[in-house]
Amino acid sequence: MTANRRSDGDEFEHRLLLYLTSFTGETFLYVKKIKNGIWVCKTAKNTWILKEFPTKEKIENQIYLTKLLFINGFHWTYRFHPVHAKKICFFEDRIFGLIEFIKKGSSFSYQTKNNRIQAIKLLSKFHEKTQLFANEFSTKLSFFNQIEKWETRLNDFISNFPQLKKFIPQYYIEVYVEWAKWSLHMLKQNKNYFNQQAKCVIHGDVAHHNFIYNFDQQLFLIDFDLIHLGSPVIDYLQFTNRILPYIEWSHHELQQMETIKDLLNHKAFVIALIYPTDVLREWNRFIRSKNKKNKDQSLAYLKEITFNQYEQRKSFANEMIKRI
Numbered sequence: 001m002t003a004n005r006r007s008d009g010d011e012f013e014h015r016l017l018l019y020l021t022s023f024t025g026e027t028f029l030y031v032k033k034i035k036n037g038i039w040v041c042k043t044a045k046n047t048w049i050l051k052e053f054p055t056k057e058k059i060e061n062q063i064y065l066t067k068l069l070f071i072n073g074f075h076w077t078y079r080f081h082p083v084h085a086k087k088i089c090f091f092e093d094r095i096f097g098l099i100e101f102i103k104k105g106s107s108f109s110y111q112t113k114n115n116r117i118q119a120i121k122l123l124s125k126f127h128e129k130t131q132l133f134a135n136e137f138s139t140k141l142s143f144f145n146q147i148e149k150w151e152t153r154l155n156d157f158i159s160n161f162p163q164l165k166k167f168i169p170q171y172y173i174e175v176y177v178e179w180a181k182w183s184l185h186m187l188k189q190n191k192n193y194f195n196q197q198a199k200c201v202i203h204g205d206v207a208h209h210n211f212i213y214n215f216d217q218q219l220f221l222i223d224f225d226l227i228h229l230g231s232p233v234i235d236y237l238q239f240t241n242r243i244l245p246y247i248e249w250s251h252h253e254l255q256q257m258e259t260i261k262d263l264l265n266h267k268a269f270v271i272a273l274i275y276p277t278d279v280l281r282e283w284n285r286f287i288r289s290k291n292k293k294n295k296d297q298s299l300a301y302l303k304e305i306t307f308n309q310y311e312q313r314k315s316f317a318n319e320m321i322k323r324i
């Protein structure tokens with residue numbers, strides 16, 4: 001989330017330790033960065049995660065959301081430190097939140113069927129609860145606009161053509177753009193679909209790394225940086241797009257999944273599944289990135305999703321078109 005800052009080294013961590021001690025009134029013994037914007041911190045009794053937030057509004061919304069989730073009986077996420085009921089950490093012109101540490105059990109990925117089933121169940125519970133209090137966020141969060149987001153993604157991909165041509169044969173570029181344009185065109189004719197369903201706070205980033213199994217093998221949902229108001233369908237669409245490569249683009253497998261199988265009866269959901277969101281997103285990110293090492297590493301993945309999975313994706317798209 002945040003750029004790697006020179007001040008995030010040992011000295012910064014030492015100043016943070018002193019600050020957290022005075023901020024909470026508890027003696028912090030240890031602070032260690034685990035990735036950009038995330039630190040693990042320890043007191044004699046507890047472990048905490050410290051997370052940096054870009055704005056005061058973002059952290060306030062997340063404190064409020066997690067509080068309402070717990071009040072309404074959703075316990076499969078973290079709470080913020082009780083001190084946040086009164087104040088937020090402002091330290092060296094940066095904003096931080098202390099959150100409960102979830103002790104990890106086995107790792108989570110979309111590879112196994114059981115994990116996918118657990119993730120859908122957890123998402124449904126999340127939406128069931130956020131629907132109860134979505135109105136509380138009507139002035140705090142914006143509506144998620146799926147069509148606008150995908151239009152921007154396609155336009156970025158098109159502007160990147162001159163660089164993309166060095167990596168992707170013209171034929172593939174044309175097919176991916178054609179799928180994206182067709183899907184967007186059809187979605188615009190069905191644009192009410194994403195606004196029709198019950199209004200919830202949607203998670204907005206249902207990637208595998210935002211699910212954690214705790215030591216008790218209970219699945220937890222974390223990272224509310226991309227929450228919006230919107231229909232739960234938006235989270236399920238993203239979830240489906242993310243799992244498709246793991247189920248080898250099998251529409252049979254999708255038809256057996258609770259919640260998703262019902263959504264496959266909705267024309268707009270099926271049309272949206274033809275938009276090649278992962279391919280466009282990842283290539284745009286690749287072109288944007290300035291880090292040569294990261295770029296070299298991501299090329300293998302990009303080739304996998306763009307070329308190796310192309311035939312599977314094409315048969316899947318044909319199956320979807322038959323349903324429309």
Ligand SMILES: Nc1ncnc2c1ncn2[C@@H]1O[C@H](COP(=O)(O)OP(=O)(O)O)[C@@H](O)[C@H]1O
Nearest residue numbers: 001038049078099100101102209210222223225
């Ligand atoms: N409360 C927590 N308990 C345990 N691990 C966490 C917790 N919060 C974050 N993490 C770890 O840090 C990673 C990044 O945190 P996240 O909130 O998802 O931030 P980002 O915006 O960087 O994705 C997570 O994928 C997880 O591995």
Ligand SMILES: [Mg+2]
Nearest residue numbers: 209210222223
């Ligand atoms: Mg995350």
